[in-house]
Amino acid sequence: MEQDAQLVQQCLQGDGSAWEELVRRHTRRIFGICYRFTGNRTEAEDLAQDVFLRVYRTLGSYRSAHGGFATWVTSVTRNLLIDHYRRTKRDRVTDSLDDKMAVVENKESAGRRPDEQALLGELSGQLQNALTRLSPELREAVILRDLQQLEYAEIQTVLAVPEGTVKSRINRGRIELARILQQMGVRPA
Amino acid sequence: MTWTCDQVEARLSDYLDGLLTGPERAEFEAHADSCPQCVPLLASVRSLVGEMHAMEEVEVPPRLVYAILDKTLGPRETVTGWQAFLQMIRGMASPKFAYGAASILATFVILASSLGFSVKNPKIADLRPANVYRNAVREVHLVGARGEKYVSDLRVVYEIQSRLRQDDNNLQTTPEEVLPKSMPEKTPGQTDDRKPNQPRQQNRADQISHQLELLAAELPLAGGRSIR
Numbered sequence: 001m002e003q004d005a006q007l008v009q010q011c012l013q014g015d016g017s018a019w020e021e022l023v024r025r026h027t028r029r030i031f032g033i034c035y036r037f038t039g040n041r042t043e044a045e046d047l048a049q050d051v052f053l054r055v056y057r058t059l060g061s062y063r064s065a066h067g068g069f070a071t072w073v074t075s076v077t078r079n080l081l082i083d084h085y086r087r088t089k090r091d092r093v094t095d096s097l098d099d100k101m102a103v104v105e106n107k108e109s110a111g112r113r114p115d116e117q118a119l120l121g122e123l124s125g126q127l128q129n130a131l132t133r134l135s136p137e138l139r140e141a142v143i144l145r146d147l148q149q150l151e152y153a154e155i156q157t158v159l160a161v162p163e164g165t166v167k168s169r170i171n172r173g174r175i176e177l178a179r180i181l182q183q184m185g186v187r188p189a
Numbered sequence: 190m191t192w193t194c195d196q197v198e199a200r201l202s203d204y205l206d207g208l209l210t211g212p213e214r215a216e217f218e219a220h221a222d223s224c225p226q227c228v229p230l231l232a233s234v235r236s237l238v239g240e241m242h243a244m245e246e247v248e249v250p251p252r253l254v255y256a257i258l259d260k261t262l263g264p265r266e267t268v269t270g271w272q273a274f275l276q277m278i279r280g281m282a283s284p285k286f287a288y289g290a291a292s293i294l295a296t297f298v299i300l301a302s303s304l305g306f307s308v309k310n311p312k313i314a315d316l317r318p319a320n321v322y323r324n325a326v327r328e329v330h331l332v333g334a335r336g337e338k339y340v341s342d343l344r345v346v347y348e349i350q351s352r353l354r355q356d357d358n359n360l361q362t363t364p365e366e367v368l369p370k371s372m373p374e375k376t377p378g379q380t381d382d383r384k385p386n387q388p389r390q391q392n393r394a395d396q397i398s399h400q401l402e403l404l405a406a407e408l409p410l411a412g413g414r415s416i417r
Contacts, residue, residue, distance in 0.1 A: 016262055023257050032247045045250055049257050056261040123242055127237075146241040171202035178233040 005068035030077050036143045039083045039132040051077045067157050075158045085136050130180040138173035147169045192220040257281050303328055
């Protein structure tokens with residue numbers, strides 16, 4: 001039995017240490033997805049906590065026959081991210097690449113503190129900035145494939161769309177991301 | 190059939206992920222390697238994918254795990270008294286901790302013994318700083334004296350061995366003394382100032398006694414006196 005599935009069983013029997021182990025094993029990955037999607041560390045922290053809270057409350061609904069625990073948690077994460085995006089959509093300046101927008105200086109990237117920018121590194125920061133300018137459908141596909149290194153089949157499960165749609169979104173996401181970086185005046189190495 | 194730019198763009202990720210094979214791959218490359226629009230597009234997307242794959246993982250906020258556990262399991266209760274003590278003991282019940290604790294305990298026992306603190310007959314007075322200092326100084330002197338004695342004994346043994354070796358060499362190489370012909374025959378009762386000839390065995394005995402005198406001179410403590 002997969003180790004995560006074993007820990008889930010122990011959690012369901014009331015073992016708090018098993019839950020703690022699950023949290024420790026998956027926090028880095030879930031926080032990474034949340035941060036790459038939102039581009040904001042504070043929002044990513046809050047969303048990561050919400051993810052685990054939802055996972056904790058719905059743990060009884062997890063079925064190992066439907067896929068690995070990691071895939072299930074990633075699905076929950078993705079759903080929360082989309083819900084968050086829709087709730088905060090009206091507060092954002094831009095929505096997708098179709099909107100006409102000026103090239104924003106790297107230091108003025110929305111929601112990121114200057115110290116975060118320095119920590120990320122120049123190209124990495126510009127890449128993160130460009131990611132947040134993609135539409136959410138393309139953004140999540142690129143994050144799951146190129147930043148989380150998930151296989152196509154796993155992404156298909158997470159996004160609940162056909163594999164052809166997954167490949168199409170990844171392809172369009174990469175191309176649009178390259179064009180955004182070109183507009184920003186960034187040349188990847 | 191030659192592919193168009195749209196076709197190349199639609200299959201670009203498949204090509205980069207190695208999913209295009211055979212004729213499809215050949216058609217793709219035939220266009221992508223020569224089209225002035227597709228060449229830079231392919232290069233930039235290929236470079237971008239490489240950059241994303243090489244990006245480092247995001248640093249997790251240090252308290253995030255605890256915040257998640259507080260939100261899900263609830264704030265951890267602070268226990269006091271015997272419960273806190275038992276919880277601490279339970280936390281120590283790991284082999285790694287046990288080995289570490291045993292090593293530290295052994296180190297303390299050795300240090301305490303060397304500083305004069307008796308494990309079998311402990312006294313509070315032994316823990317006084319003045320007593321600890323005095324015991325430490327005493328132990329240093331004892332160790333120094335023992336070391337000095339050891340080196341001295343080794344030197345003596347070496348001296349004896351080297352002299353015995355030398356003595357053996359002398360006995361083998363020195364020819365037997367021959368009486369000079371001019372010497373008058375000795376008769377009983379006759380005395381003179383000359384030293385009588387010494388036989389070979391007497392020479393050997395004298396040399397051994399000489400060695401023993403040297404040995405006695407080198408071993409002032411050979412009488413069994415103890416330093417302590």
